[in-house]
Amino acid sequence: MLNTYSYPEFEYQQSAEQASGELKRHPVVIIGAGPIGLTAALECAAQGIPVVVLDDNNTVSIGSRAVCYAKRPLEIWDRLGVAAPMVEKGISWKIGKVFFKEKLAYQFDLLPEEGHKMPAMINLQQYYLEEYMVTECERQELIDLRWKHKLLSLSQTDDVATLVVETPDGVFNMEAQWVIACDGANSDTRKMLDGEFSGQFFQDRFLIADVVMKNDFPTERWFWFDPVFHKNQSALLHKQSDDVWRIDFQLGWEADPEEAKKPENVIPLLKQMLGEDCEFELEWVSVYQFACRRMDKFRYGRVLFAGDAAHQVSPFGARGANTGVQDIDNLGWKLKLNLEGKAPAELLESYSEERVFAADDNLMNSTRSTDFITPKSKSSRIFRDAVLQLAEQHEFARPLVNSGRLSTPTPYINSTLNTADEDHFSGSMTPGTNCADAPIKIQDKDSWLLSELGGDFKLLVINNESAHSVEQGGIHANVVRLGEHFDDSLGLVKQRYDGEQGAVYLIRPDQHIAARWRHFDEAKIKVAIAKASCQH
Numbered sequence: 001m002l003n004t005y006s007y008p009e010f011e012y013q014q015s016a017e018q019a020s021g022e023l024k025r026h027p028v029v030i031i032g033a034g035p036i037g038l039t040a041a042l043e044c045a046a047q048g049i050p051v052v053v054l055d056d057n058n059t060v061s062i063g064s065r066a067v068c069y070a071k072r073p074l075e076i077w078d079r080l081g082v083a084a085p086m087v088e089k090g091i092s093w094k095i096g097k098v099f100f101k102e103k104l105a106y107q108f109d110l111l112p113e114e115g116h117k118m119p120a121m122i123n124l125q126q127y128y129l130e131e132y133m134v135t136e137c138e139r140q141e142l143i144d145l146r147w148k149h150k151l152l153s154l155s156q157t158d159d160v161a162t163l164v165v166e167t168p169d170g171v172f173n174m175e176a177q178w179v180i181a182c183d184g185a186n187s188d189t190r191k192m193l194d195g196e197f198s199g200q201f202f203q204d205r206f207l208i209a210d211v212v213m214k215n216d217f218p219t220e221r222w223f224w225f226d227p228v229f230h231k232n233q234s235a236l237l238h239k240q241s242d243d244v245w246r247i248d249f250q251l252g253w254e255a256d257p258e259e260a261k262k263p264e265n266v267i268p269l270l271k272q273m274l275g276e277d278c279e280f281e282l283e284w285v286s287v288y289q290f291a292c293r294r295m296d297k298f299r300y301g302r303v304l305f306a307g308d309a310a311h312q313v314s315p316f317g318a319r320g321a322n323t324g325v326q327d328i329d330n331l332g333w334k335l336k337l338n339l340e341g342k343a344p345a346e347l348l349e350s351y352s353e354e355r356v357f358a359a360d361d362n363l364m365n366s367t368r369s370t371d372f373i374t375p376k377s378k379s380s381r382i383f384r385d386a387v388l389q390l391a392e393q394h395e396f397a398r399p400l401v402n403s404g405r406l407s408t409p410t411p412y413i414n415s416t417l418n419t420a421d422e423d424h425f426s427g428s429m430t431p432g433t434n435c436a437d438a439p440i441k442i443q444d445k446d447s448w449l450l451s452e453l454g455g456d457f458k459l460l461v462i463n464n465e466s467a468h469s470v471e472q473g474g475i476h477a478n479v480v481r482l483g484e485h486f487d488d489s490l491g492l493v494k495q496r497y498d499g500e501q502g503a504v505y506l507i508r509p510d511q512h513i514a515a516r517w518r519h520f521d522e523a524k525i526k527v528a529i530a531k532a533s534c535q536h
């Protein structure tokens, strides 16, 4: 198979603590240097937390695996300073087309409005994504990336976790105040803690092929139900960078995975789709059976589970890695406040509550898509095909077409960290929701609202002169005021935050709205900060 990518080999180094035999206690240890573990490392560093990352391997993801990265994870990576190379190298897209047999049944636009820094979605091979993050981690003094470090066992008391780690130099122990387990779907950490992981496996198999070819298909997501080139099954096409295309073929439950991925079986499938004359080479092939499952809770004492280690969905909708990045967005600031003694461990419990809620939303969407793509009964199949046929002509049937609803953030609508509205607001920026971006100007220079929010608590103030920074239990919420700190060049901040009549938003460090009022009231803001950080 052709390789468009040269895999880096990261250097193993014996740590000072292993060399000296001295038992060291770290604030945070991360297990796994995949996309979620690396994001966690960058998040901890951004929060000022020194962090050690252990990975049993010494390179990036073999094969592309994840493909699509949505706007919200890109905004998070932008806050962490790594989005620019991803967006530059990746293929931005927002249009999806769904075909039934040879006809267009339905088309969607992921981001119909202007005024967002990040694109609706990019496609990028996972190895590039990881490489960019490793490069950034290596630049950060607070991050200690340790390759060829395998976690052998983990035990914990109320105060500390003890990790037994194996390296090419032998076995040693280390301690951590908090452990973030990002070691993927087959998480050893989860097994070590007897973590409960339940859900369903779908009785279907999909062939996933990365194919190198020159082609001028538009940069859109194309999904086919029952196409002429792959009768009674479905197929998906995505463009990645370096002329690599991701093609997924539904195979059915009876398919033999080993046989299906042999080039002599893959190439004819591709030729039926692309035409006999199309020149292509295979870069990576795999066969998957999809599962939708999650752990019962994402906090086990001092260990916090994130990404595929905590929850797993089918690829349709691109909700896997995208959700994992949002786990970390939720977790980083909570760890920081706890480590600084400004919030109790209960705040980490809210990590589990909020992200389990988001995982359930993703699982529901993923299960619905998979049920539509692989109908479980004859009558479901008849219904599915009728929807697809009607959708070609009739508007009402289009929302029922489900080839994967692409990843969007789940608002924490019922979170105990929110303060309920007491004033009337319209629009979507309700407590628990992630902040919408908007173009702004700072001293006549173009910028973005999200660049001014996040990292720590902020007060976004619109049409209010009296609001000032507030401190509660060692937590500071500084003012970001329209007219003083930025200009609303296109009026989109006022519009998106319903600010015409004045507004004061309390924004969490993960750029989610904790509370909002029409007027500034210091006492109410203090109570809301205490609520958002579980201070009692």
Ligand SMILES: O=C(O)CCc1cccc(O)c1
Binding pocket: 065, 066, 067, 068, 208, 221, 236, 238, 246, 248, 315, 316, 317, 318, 403, 404
């Ligand atoms: O377009 C989608 O719904 C997801 C595309 C995708 C994501 C991850 C793996 C894969 O083979 C396809």
